[in-house]
Amino acid sequence: xxxxxxxxxxxxxxxxxxxxxxxxxxxxxxxxxxxxxxxxxxxxxxxxxxxxxxxxxxxxxxxxxxxxxxxxxxxxxxxxxxxxxxxxxxxxxxxxxxxxxxxxxxxxxxxxxxxxxxxxxxxxxxxxxxxxxxxxxxxxxxxxxxxxxxxxxxxxxxxxxxxxxxxxxxxxxxxxxxxxxxxxxxxxxxxxxxxxxxxxxxxxxxxxxxxxxxxxxxxxxxxxxxxxxxxxxxxxxxxxxxxxxxxxxxxxxxxxxxxxxxxxxxxxxxxxxxxxxxxxxxxxxxxxxxxxxxxxxxxxxxxxxxxxxxxxxxxxxxxxxxxxxxxxxxxxxxxxxxxxxxxxxxxxxxxxxxxxxxx
Numbered sequence: 384x385x386x387x388x389x390x391x392x393x394x395x396x397x398x399x400x401x402x403x404x405x406x407x408x409x410x411x412x413x414x415x416x417x418x419x420x421x422x423x424x425x426x427x428x429x430x431x432x433x434x435x436x437x438x439x440x441x442x443x444x445x446x447x448x449x450x451x452x453x454x455x456x457x458x459x460x461x462x463x464x465x466x467x468x469x470x471x472x473x474x475x476x477x478x479x480x481x482x483x484x485x486x487x488x489x490x491x492x493x494x495x496x497x498x499x500x501x502x503x504x505x506x507x508x509x510x511x512x513x514x515x516x517x518x519x520x521x522x523x524x525x526x527x528x529x530x531x532x533x534x535x536x537x538x539x540x541x542x543x544x545x546x547x548x549x550x551x552x553x554x555x556x557x558x559x560x561x562x563x564x565x566x567x568x569x570x571x572x573x574x575x576x577x578x579x580x581x582x583x584x585x586x587x588x589x590x591x592x593x594x595x596x597x598x599x600x601x602x603x604x605x606x607x608x609x610x611x612x613x614x615x616x617x618x619x620x621x622x623x624x625x626x627x628x629x630x631x632x633x634x635x636x637x638x639x640x641x642x643x644x645x646x647x648x649x650x651x652x653x654x655x656x657x658x659x660x661x662x663x664x665x666x667x668x669x670x671x672x673x674x675x676x677x678x679x680x681x682x683x684x685x686x687x688x689x690x691x692x693x694x695x696x697x698x699x700x701x702x703x704x705x706x707x708x709x710x711x712x713x714x715x716x717x718x719x720x721x722x723x724x725x726x727x728x729x730x731x732x733x734x735x736x737x738x739x740x741x742x
Contacts, residue, residue, distance in 0.1 A: 385446035385463075385540035385573055386411045387432065392441035394427055394597075401427040403597040404441070412571040416578055416588035420620070424597040425577045429543050432575065433466055434459035445541055465539030469546045471526045473518040473533075480505070480514035483533045504532040507566065524559050531566065544576040548583060560586050581621065585609075593617050609668075611652075614739050618666035625672075625710055629663045631735065644730055645682040645702050653735035660738075667733040669697075672712040674726055681729035684710075686720045696720070700728060 387409040394402040402424045409415045417425050430436040431451060432443060443451040445464065450457040473482050480501050487497040505511045508528040518526055527547055534542060544563075548556045564587055567574060578584050584591050585605040593600040593608065593616075601613040612618035615626050632648070633641040635657040639650050644665060651665055675681045684702040687709070696718040700710045710728070714720060 386413075387415075387541055387573065387575060388442075388444040389428075389432075390442045390444075392428070392431065392443060393439045394424075394431060394436065395439045400597050402431070405594070405597070405599045406441075407592055407599060407602050409573060409575060412573055414567050414574045414576065414587060414589045416576045416584035416591045417594060418578060418581060418584045418591050419594040419600075421579060423594045425579075425594060426545065427597075428594070429466075429545055429575070429577050432541075433464050433543060434462050463537070463540040465534035465537060465542045467527070467530050467534050467542065467544045467547045469549045471518070471530045473526060473529060475518055477517075478514065479510065479516050479518070479521070479529050482518070482529060483536050486533070486537055500536050500538075501532075504536040507535055507570065508532045508562070524562070527559060528562065535570075535572075539572075541573050541575065544574065544578075546578055546580075547576075548578075548580070556583070563587055593620065595620070611654075611734055612666055613737060615664055615736060618664075618734075618736055622668065623711070624666045624668060626664050626666055626736070627708065627730075627733075629665045629735070631657060631660045631663045634658050640735060642733075642735065644733070645705070647680050647682055647730060649680075649730055649732070651733040651735050654737050657735060657737075664736045665733040666736055667730055669712045671730060671732045672710060672728050673731060674712075674714070674720075675729045677727055679727070679729060681727045683725065683727050686722055686724045686726055688722050689714075689718060689720050691718060698726075700726060702728075 389405060389407050392402055392405045417428060419425050431438050434457060437456050438451050440453060442449060445462060449455050450462050483501045483504055484497050487500060505514055508531050510528050510532060548559050560583060590602060590604055591608055592602045595616050601608060601617045608617060608621050612621060618624045618626050627644050629642045629644045631640055631642050635653050635655060638652055640653045640657050641650050642665060682702050684700050686698055687701050688699040690697045695713050695715045698712055698714050698720045702708055720726060
């Protein structure tokens, strides 16, 4: 088991930056998810840590050992890093036990030690009874557990997951999330988990690193990302947050300040030291929007779409005078809003997005 340190890591391909000055530290035994839209640099980061790519600048350490820099590039097989891929990558002509044993055999480990390590790895993923089977006879979830066992048998210092649940159906993914969480709890292995699935990251990770266009946007716990996004990208990306223009009308007191949003005044949460300013932005969630009567504080607009989802509907709404500003909220049964109907909404709370300081 080992921690991971990434300092000012940059990677360029033909002059274009895939990663730009990314820094983060993963503690021993921590489960860190790396989250971001397609093409943001997640997989490039994993490949740099594994040693499949050489970096352009910066430094990567696993434990106390420097494994990548402009002057050092430790080969992948000497980094003691395990990788669980999206496509399992199991040998179809080998049994489960033979797949797990293969790397140990190549490393010339004695037969007795290999058998014991394979047995322990199968036990860790609850697959002891499947050692003699071929991969084709297993379910997708079982194959993923075999891939995990094959990774663990090499006793890696760090385990990298490359979107391991992307090829599984919804029900199996939920089951495998439980498997991964249980595995991490039992072994205490340091894990870096690449995914584009927010629910997956929120369910599994101790902390989440959000990356966009090769830059680290925020590294925080799932709760902090949701309730206190550091910038507009994180605010809108996490859980379909809505970013609204606001004017800050009072300084911060006890973590709150008064703002005006779409003509409505309300108190929102904010960072310490916030001062009155124009051109501010707040982040709000669907649960913080509610329909109100004409006499209540709020703002008017038109329902553009109502999408029924069983027991409730997602109501999409455009405030008057700001047609580009699409809002949404949930209405439980009975659903009374329809496309084209008029409504008045009110914000009940929100988070004042901090000013992004220039680098």
